[in-house]
Amino acid sequence: MSAEPGPDERIWIRRQAPQWRALAAESAAAPGRSRATVDEALRTLRTYRALSRHLASARQIVPDSVLVSSLAQTSAALHAAVSRPPRLTRARWARLFWDDIPAAARSVALPALWLAALLVGSALAGWWLIDTYPELVSLIASPQMIDGVEHGHLWTYQVLNIAPPALLSARIFSNNVVVTLGAFCFGILFGLGAFYMIAINGLMLGGLLAFTHQHGLGLGLLEFTLAHGPVELSTMCLAAAAGTALGEAVIRPGELSRSDALRCRTAELSPLLLACALLLLGSGLIEGFLSPRPQISIPVRLVVGLGYWALAMLWLSGRLVRRPARRMDPSGEASFP
């Protein structure tokens, strides 16, 4: 408890007290405004400055008092409202799509290639495993899938009989998003989680290909995956590469603390998650509407699959849209014309 304020302090408190009700009213109103007018914004800023002034003075005059605590709490609440990030403008969206996402993708291009190699390697391992020990297929396929393939039917072409394409696309999309986000998030475990996700998916892919090949349906499965597979697998590798980058930030934080390094790397790479989600939405639609239809020929599937993949790679490499070079504004912030 602080000492009772002296006469000068009492005078100061009594002089300032009438303003506090107005400051408190504005502090309560500001956080609730989703769109403030210029006048409202200026009033909020004036309130913020006045509160800071009162707080600084109160800390000098009556330290550790109820007044200081009230002023500090009100200031902190207003600080959060004043520091709220601006709405995403069209220019910011454009920067996100055409600059931030390609920059994030380029920063993890090399690890993504390594993870693609890991995917291929584990797919080969999965093929060898099921080819050598066919009974192990029960580890990666459900009894219905095994039964269908043994009777000469691929499960992939029966899915349209089970659910309508829109629902199928939504289910495939949500499943792929969970796997991709998992590959990203589990990378925080020193990158090991991302490696595990890629390796296990490669094993399953290779194992299923070997199993269907044994029953003469291997080409059918490849045909099914032709249209949506390239982008789906590339996206998974990209997300896992971003995950390993998080792991690297934890292992080798450089001059930052581990938590700061993780935070900075996550902020750099988070636009990539948006790109992955959008690409997976596209491949989910292809997988739901196009891939299960047997009447669609292999050339069409090939054109769709490679075309979509090329488009995705052009976007992620920053070559899809040529943007003007950044120029510096007087404040030193990089901006676009």
Next chain:
Amino acid sequence: MTEEVLNVRGLTGVDLTLRIAGPGTRSYAFLIDWQIRLLGALAWLLIALLLRRVPALSSAAAARDVMRVGWALALLTYFLYHPVLEVLMHGSTPGKRKAGARIVTLEGATPGTGALLIRNVFRLIDCLPLVYLVGLVSCIVTARRVRLGDLAAGTVLVLDERSAGESLARLGEQIERTGLSAEALQLIRDLLDRWEGLSDARRTRLAEELLAKLEPQPPAGAAAPGGAVLRGRLEALLERRARS
């Protein structure tokens, strides 16, 4: 026990202190949110079940489609509750509001959409192996009481001092009306609030000490000190100062 705080530099250079919400507040907020989203999801399923009874939707195919849509909406409600509401409510949810907490950045600012989505994406790890054990352990062992999602997004859950503005306004008003110092006002209010909970001897002693300091000359006709009398004098003091 030392209070855990987040010190941030205000935009005017004045330091601000935010009180960090601990695992207890987090768990309380989560439980409220969990109940709301579970009820929301169950409500969709209930609506779907009721719609199946409508004659126009009673065929097997229509009923199956209604249930599929019901399930889809229930799952969306359950899984998108946190990310959507945190973005719309600028770092809060009904549960966090009830628990008196909100999310801020390490600079004390309201977090952006990206940071809020990232902290929710990491729920995939935080919820493992079950009932948010990883998140809970992380909250207990980290200095800022954060789960992995907060670590990655650079966010902190702090106590939301929503009544602070109200308290400041009341303080200003009473100082203006009564002429008593902020400390004295607070002491009188605290003592009157806790009056019934204190023993007779203790509240009498506290009231006598306060009155001796604030009102050295008792008003004419004041009765001999006694619990109820002292309480009356304190209330009268506030009232009298206000009137004068």
